Amino acid sequence: MKLMDYHSHNRRCGHARGEIEDYVKVAIEKNLKEIGITDHFPLGVIIDDPQLEDVIKRASMEVNEFSNYIEEIKSLREKYKDKIKILISTEINFATPGRALTRQKKVLEPFMDDIDYLLAAIHDIKWHDSPIIILDPRESSDALEKYSIDKINLEYINKLYKLVDTDFFDVIAHFDNHRVLLRPNVPKYSETTWQKLLDLLDRIKNKGMAIEINTSGTLKNVGSQFPADDIVKEMIKRDIALILGSDAHRPEYIGYMFEEFINKAKKWGLSHLCSYEKREQKLVKI
């Protein structure tokens, strides 16, 4: 079957290469049915510390770029409409359910009629007495010396609960992103933390949210896609809606490892993926 890649970036975010059109062209070459454009939603919306200006520039597009971004996708969608379906989206860094989300919603509001799905992602964790732990081993190498693996598992899952309970997003990207801190090992979950994760999957199923199978995990040395195999099996068991995303930051990574994942997951019972249009989810048989 022809597949969909629902996670792609471009030069606007400051750390990806190529124009949106370059990604679209590769998607057409690779015979994909749909490509979702999901560049990082402006971090400047939630961080206004001038000292962090450089960090923000390398993490996402500028706040006033967002409308140009949407317009560019719309015109490409028209230009390539006979060759591929292009979806409008953005990867939103989930910070907190309070003030940050309110600000993000306000900037998104004028574009909500154009959005096909909203991708939410967690890139850092923090709990009451901890510093901010950025989920990047280069930035947080000492986190594992200070905190146990299960503490990190637990706090990451706690944040996922908050994300899910906003009832605002359609899809969760790189579901176990905290694994980048623990690489190359798959984190061992204690019995209680694992149970908490299974309860979260039940909640996601009940709410009808989708979870992304993010194949960039293989490139980031975590040993597999995000989420790890054991979690994917639990998702399939619960019939949770799944999408495929390469998280490509270079055009050539569009559709990366999709066939390999599908062949593996079919043995675990995967029979459907889902697609989005104007925030409506549809199941697609594979």
Ligand SMILES: [Zn+2]
């Ligand atoms: Zn990125």
Ligand SMILES: [Zn+2]
């Ligand atoms: Zn991300």
